[in-house]
Amino acid sequence: MKLESKMVHFGDRKKAGDYVPVTTPIYTAASYYYDSMEQLDRVLGREEPGPCYARYDNPTTNALEEVINELENGKGALACASGMSAMHLAITAALIDRPKRVLAADVLYGATTGMLMNVLAPMGIDTTFVEIGNLDAVEKAVAETKPGAIIMETISNPLMRVAPLDKIAEISKRAGVPLIVDNTFTTPLMIRPLELGANIVVHSATKYLAGHGDVLGGVTIADEEYANTIRTLSRTLGPVMSPFESYLTMRGVKTLGLRMERQCANACKVASWLATHPGVDRVHFTGDPAHPDAATIARLFPKNLSGAIFSFELKNAGRTEVFRLMDRLKMIVRATSLGDVHTMMLYPAISSHRDLSPKRRNQLGIKDNLVRISVGIEAAEDIIADLDQAFKE
Numbered sequence: 001m002k003l004e005s006k007m008v009h010f011g012d013r014k015k016a017g018d019y020v021p022v023t024t025p026i027y028t029a030a031s032y033y034y035d036s037m038e039q040l041d042r043v044l045g046r047e048e049p050g051p052c053y054a055r056y057d058n059p060t061t062n063a064l065e066e067v068i069n070e071l072e073n074g075k076g077a078l079a080c081a082s083g084m085s086a087m088h089l090a091i092t093a094a095l096i097d098r099p100k101r102v103l104a105a106d107v108l109y110g111a112t113t114g115m116l117m118n119v120l121a122p123m124g125i126d127t128t129f130v131e132i133g134n135l136d137a138v139e140k141a142v143a144e145t146k147p148g149a150i151i152m153e154t155i156s157n158p159l160m161r162v163a164p165l166d167k168i169a170e171i172s173k174r175a176g177v178p179l180i181v182d183n184t185f186t187t188p189l190m191i192r193p194l195e196l197g198a199n200i201v202v203h204s205a206t207k208y209l210a211g212h213g214d215v216l217g218g219v220t221i222a223d224e225e226y227a228n229t230i231r232t233l234s235r236t237l238g239p240v241m242s243p244f245e246s247y248l249t250m251r252g253v254k255t256l257g258l259r260m261e262r263q264c265a266n267a268c269k270v271a272s273w274l275a276t277h278p279g280v281d282r283v284h285f286t287g288d289p290a291h292p293d294a295a296t297i298a299r300l301f302p303k304n305l306s307g308a309i310f311s312f313e314l315k316n317a318g319r320t321e322v323f324r325l326m327d328r329l330k331m332i333v334r335a336t337s338l339g340d341v342h343t344m345m346l347y348p349a350i351s352s353h354r355d356l357s358p359k360r361r362n363q364l365g366i367k368d369n370l371v372r373i374s375v376g377i378e379a380a381e382d383i384i385a386d387l388d389q390a391f392k393e
């Protein structure tokens with residue numbers, strides 16, 4: 001071979017030796033080499049397991065899918081490039097051979113509502129929004145609209161309401177409608193929707209699963225009926241997670257238990273402190289015994305993990321006062337996103353719920369004095385001290 005050919009071929013396509021790496025490396029290969037055409041034929045025909053092309057399978061991403069599938073007790077997970085691509089794939093899988101209608105919770109992550117209204121509706125897939133915590137209203141809407149899928153979140157954002165997922169799953173099962181549940185806020189440590197009768201679980205892996213603010217990713221985890229459909233659709237649509245993001249997410253997942261324990265414990269301390277602060281009107285926290293959905297929370301969430309995100313209302317405040325408080329923060333990070341190791345504060349009126357009119361925000365109870373906090377793993381005293389100094393004139 002000439003040097004130009006050697007440059008291209010030498011060093012590559014080595015079979016791994018008689019060893020196993022302790023953690024899964026990052027495989028960046030776009031395609032995979034097999035000893036013979038016979039074997040490649042079997043792999044492409046799915047008669048023999050193995051990756052052949054990166055849009056179909058990637059060993060790093062497959063490793064992440066295996067661990068998340070196990071955590072959610074599913075029958076197959078698929079890692080996607082973002083939480084939104086995971087949600088899109090889940091909806092597509094649910095509706096592909098079912099009525100092209102969706103029944104959705106009235107409060108959903110803004111981009112999920114946006115996808116339903118601005119992408120799917122113009123394509124002829126209409127959505128009816130329902131007060132998801134009102135079981136009579138859900139039952140009635142299912143009977144009237146005969147949807148092809150129901151979509152809900154485990155904890156609503158930013159007012160932290162918790163709908164009775166187990167009861168909604170019963171309604172969806174009775175009607176034979178697949179239930180899609182976004183489990184981003186709770187993680188499988190707090191709730192495993194498939195065990196309660198949901199059909200497809202979606203995560204923004206950008207949040208708790210990866211946990212360090214350096215990944216954009218999503219995952220679907222499905223039951224027997226939808227796991228294969230999702231993988232088949234993904235092979236055509238190609239919304240898959242990159243191997244580097246899969247590696248980072250897998251690394252993050254290893255400490256998910258420790259992080260959630262610490263973050264939930266910190267959230268209890270910070271929320272209790274804020275609840276007695278003279279500058280705070282109200283705290284919306286799933287760990288509050290006086291929470292409006294306390295009975296559902298006690299039934300569905302473990303006692304020691306009641307959530308690490310909450311919102312609070314500043315007393316006699318609007319945008320100016322919220323901006324002043326947030327500008328004074330020294331350690332807590334003013335940024336969108338949630339679930340990271342660092343505590344983050346966000347103002348829903350200009351971020352997650354910016355696209356809603358002030359009137360609609362008010363209707364949903366998202367007032368101009370409402371701030372959301374995602375509590376991190378720092379020392380709780382430092383989070384409280386930062387808030388304390390920010391409140392002071």
Ligand SMILES: Cc1ncc(COP(=O)(O)O)c(C=O)c1O
Binds near residue numbers: 109204205206216
């Ligand atoms: C509950 C929830 N679902 C889905 C998403 C979308 O995830 P991503 O930003 O990874 O696409 C987000 C993002 O904030 C979210 O909070």
